[in-house]
Amino acid sequence: MPTFVAVLTLMVPLWALAAWPQLDVPAGARVASVGEKIRLHGAPMRIQRVLVAQRPDAVARHYRAALGPRYATAQLQDRLVLSQGRDDYFITVSIRPLGPKLTEALVSIADAREARQAVGRPLGFNLPAASVVLSDIEADDAGKRSRQLVVGNAHAITTNIDVFTRELAARGMHADGPPLRRSAAEHVQFYKGEHREAQLIVMRRDGQTQTVLTMIETQ
Structure with missing residues (x-):
């Protein structure tokens, strides 16, 4: 039986385009990086998995400040999701607790322009x-x-x-x-x-x- 490597989750592309928005991570955070380039339905994405030794509400305050005054909020059963359209990009931050003092923030940035162009490919x-x-x-x-x-x-x-x-x-x-x-x-x-x-x-x-x-x- 072949050994299967899970490479399709928690991926952080390393190629850089100056126009891509960036969000600062909380102080002391650990960024887990797997992968270099990701495409979802043909559209390029960047995904960061950020681990923080803080409570979810503190991590949420950090990302709310990073996003600025205009963003949408959705409270799901096990996580808080913040989202924002910024220029030609769509940013999503999913925050969930992993332990008493450990929180995961999954930050994804999608190229909305290329996503529109990829429709019907x-x-x-x-x-x-x-x-x-x-x-x-x-x-x-x-x-x-x-x-x-x-x-x-x-x-x-x-x-x-x-x-x-x-x-x-x-x-x-x-x-x-x-x-x-x-x-x-x-x-x-x-x-x-x-x-x-x-x-x-x-x-x-x-x-x-x-x-x-x-x-x-x-x-």
């Missing part, structure tokens, strides 16, 4: 009929290219497996051993090719199927 991947792309994340991390697709539809698990297996075969990846898990509600399969690997997770619930496909290619 070809996916480059054949999907089962009437599928909906719920998420499409691409990352480039020091010679390792990754892509994660999350797709929903009403087709059976077997239909989704057949379509995605065929698409992976066209990219030189084939099943690496038997499925890791297989039932009427879930199917997990690893695939492998030369300098590339993939994990396919297909889940069925309440008449709907959701597929999560993660592909990694090394140079």
